[in-house]
Amino acid sequence: MNPLYIHDSLSGEKKEFTPVNPDFVGLYVCGPTVYSDVHLGNCRSFTSFDIVYRYLMYKGYNVRYVRNITDAGHLEGDADINADDKMAKAAKALKLEPMEVAHRYTLGFHKMMDVFNNLPPSVEPRATGHITEQIRMVQDILKNGYAYEVDGSVYFDTVKFAKENAIYGELSGRKLDDLQAESRELKNQGDKRHSADFALWIKAEPTTLQVWESPWGLGFPGWHLECSAMSTKYLGSEFDIHGGGEDLKFPHHENEIAQNCGACGKSPVRFWMHGNMLLLNGKKMSKSIDPETGVSNSVMPDELFEGKSPFFSKPYSPMVLRFLMLQAHYRSPLDLTDEGIQAAEKGYIRLMEGQRALAEMKYEGEEALTSEDQQVNALMERALKDMDDDFNVPKALASLFVLVNKINSFKSGRASVNAISKETFEKLQKFFADFVFVIFGLKDETQGGDEGSSEIVDGLMEFILEMRQSARANKDWGTSDKIRDTLNALKIQLKDGKDGTTWTVNN
RNA sequence: GGUCGCGUGGCCGAGUGGCUAGGCAAAGGUCUGCAAAACCUUGUACAGCGGUUCGAAUCCGCUCGCGACCUCCA
Numbered sequence: 001m002n003p004l005y006i007h008d009s010l011s012g013e014k015k016e017f018t019p020v021n022p023d024f025v026g027l028y029v030c031g032p033t034v035y036s037d038v039h040l041g042n043c044r045s046f047t048s049f050d051i052v053y054r055y056l057m058y059k060g061y062n063v064r065y066v067r068n069i070t071d072a073g074h075l076e077g078d079a080d081i082n083a084d085d086k087m088a089k090a091a092k093a094l095k096l097e098p099m100e101v102a103h104r105y106t107l108g109f110h111k112m113m114d115v116f117n118n119l120p121p122s123v124e125p126r127a128t129g130h131i132t133e134q135i136r137m138v139q140d141i142l143k144n145g146y147a148y149e150v151d152g153s154v155y156f157d158t159v160k161f162a163k164e165n166a167i168y169g170e171l172s173g174r175k176l177d178d179l180q181a182e183s184r185e186l187k188n189q190g191d192k193r194h195s196a197d198f199a200l201w202i203k204a205e206p207t208t209l210q211v212w213e214s215p216w217g218l219g220f221p222g223w224h225l226e227c228s229a230m231s232t233k234y235l236g237s238e239f240d241i242h243g244g245g246e247d248l249k250f251p252h253h254e255n256e257i258a259q260n261c262g263a264c265g266k267s268p269v270r271f272w273m274h275g276n277m278l279l280l281n282g283k284k285m286s287k288s289i290d291p292e293t294g295v296s297n298s299v300m301p302d303e304l305f306e307g308k309s310p311f312f313s314k315p316y317s318p319m320v321l322r323f324l325m326l327q328a329h330y331r332s333p334l335d336l337t338d339e340g341i342q343a344a345e346k347g348y349i350r351l352m353e354g355q356r357a358l359a360e361m362k363y364e365g366e367e368a369l370t371s372e373d374q375q376v377n378a379l380m381e382r383a384l385k386d387m388d389d390d391f392n393v394p395k396a397l398a399s400l401f402v403l404v405n406k407i408n409s410f411k412s413g414r415a416s417v418n419a420i421s422k423e424t425f426e427k428l429q430k431f432f433a434d435f436v437f438v439i440f441g442l443k444d445e446t447q448g449g450d451e452g453s454s455e456i457v458d459g460l461m462e463f464i465l466e467m468r469q470s471a472r473a474n475k476d477w478g479t480s481d482k483i484r485d486t487l488n489a490l491k492i493q494l495k496d497g498k499d500g501t502t503w504t505v506n507n
Numbered sequence: 508g509g510u511c512g513c514g515u516g517g518c519c520g521a522g523u524g525g526c527u528a529g530g531c532a533a534a535g536g537u538c539u540g541c542a543a544a545a546c547c548u549u550g551u552a553c554a555g556c557g558g559u560u561c562g563a564a565u566c567c568g569c570u571c572g573c574g575a576c577c578u579c580c581a
Contacts, residue, residue, distance in 0.1 A: 030581075038581085045581030074579075086579075172576075173510055223579095245581030275581065282573080286580065327520060327530070333513080333574075340519050343531035350530080353544090386521095394521050398529035405546090412538085412545050477540060484542085495544045502544090
């Protein structure tokens with residue numbers, strides 16, 4: 001297996017990846033808080049890590065992919081622990097039980113992951129299902145002296161921890177001094193000794209909806225705690241990769257490290273991976289309402305797929321969006337614009353048609369080895385090498401497009417497929433399909449007909465194309481063009497090639 | 508205000524000391540009944556100003572512009 005290099009956000013360096021246990025990889029990714037529908041920015045993040053998951057498996061690792069569902073304890077606003085959390089707020093607004101809210105948006109989230117063709121994780125633990133584990137972790141942290149209880153709530157003693165452990169602030173580049181300086185400006189400190197301290201366990205108010213019994217009385221867990229408790233439970237106290245959006249670095253992940261160290265005495269993660277943001281016309285996509293414009297700078301997936309977003313001129317399919325995401329590196333911001341996604345749509349179609357042409361191609365005749373053979377092999381190797389270089393998907397994709405060029409020249413007859421060996425040809429066929437479908441997780445939406453109706457549609461299309469062919473043979477251009485134009489109006493595009501006519505559906 | 512990051516050809520977006528990124532768009536050509544598709548050819552881009560170096564888009568400094576985090580966000 002070729003070495004894989006991964007950029008670790010904690011050290012800021014690209015390091016060779018070696019798992020804690022050979023052949024096994026533990027991957028933890030922060031999942032959604034299920035109080036509302038996911039937007040496209042959320043989808044980008046999960047798609048980035050889906051490709052990480054897929055590629056690790058492609059390389060032969062046995063991956064345990066854990067992605068949590070946050071269904072409790074995620075507070076709104078600043079340090080005011082008396083306010084409702086996100087779940088409670090949504091429950092009240094929708095007049096539903098918190099668990100109903102969680103269920104509704106969990107289903108929506110799963111559906112959207114499926115639409116984007118993101119694979120389900122191996123385990124999808126919920127915060128509410130791991131209260132015992134979280135309480136135990138609070139107890140461990142208390143025992144180790146890094147937390148204190150005040151009136152039924154337990155806080156992490158960030159100041160003490162930071163003084164004794166240089167690691168605090170390393171991930172987000174924050175200094176304890178800066179944190180102390182910030183304290184003067186913040187309000188609502190409540191019972192906390194210091195503004196940088198954060199709640200591990202929060203005492204319930206009489207109106208709190210989700211409460212559990214604990215050694216400190218009725219309450220609920222703090223947001224950061226669930227990830228620490230659940231990653232430890234399913235992946236151990238030290239595991240390979242922890243992923244999440246860039247915006248979770250601070251305070252969420254910083255505090256997660258502190259909790260794990262505070263409880264177990266060691267840094268939990270070998271490689272921290274942070275995905276960059278999806279921008280909408282140059283600004284971070286976000287659900288919150290812009291006070292100036294009164295609208296949120298975000299697009300919901302369905303709005304995009306149905307063409308209902310005011311930001312876009314027409315509908316775009318999920319795979320076009322997935323393709324757009326592939327064109328940018330996961331650590332770079334990606335700007336979503338109408339122009340950009342339109343270009344992606346064409347690129348996606350080109351890639352898919354290349355893949356299909358290759359899959360249907362037959363190797364005929366004698367081998368006549370040329371330098372083409374070497375070039376094709378080099379391109380395949382380079383694409384894999386690029387993936388091994390911190391999952392450089394856009395670079396690998398570039399090699400695939402050079403291969404599309406070669407495939408097309410075989411198809412059009414400009415070059416002969418015999419210029420490469422039969423072995424290389426077969427390798428290329430497998431390689432290309434693996435990359436497009438298995439690693440990149442794309443689906444071919446351009447092919448006519450869905451599974452259920454394909455037989456009828458294919459039969460009809462064959463018949464129509466025969467009619468057109470005979471019209472053309474009789475130089476009946478009126479009829480042949482009418483067939484072409486009518487099909488075109490139905491978004492079926494005909495393509496006349498040297499071996500007859502093919503067709504695709506363009507959305 | 509503090510911390511961090513970025514500024515690449517018409518657009519998107521890789522590259523991070525010398526080696527063609529790629530996609531979209533545009534122009535010319537080949538093919539075609541016409542078109543579409545496909546193929547061939549065409550762009551010496553790296554915010555500005557200095558510096559280091561044999562050599563810089565790539566390293567350093569300054570200036571300008573943009574973004575993220577510091578409060579919930581993937």
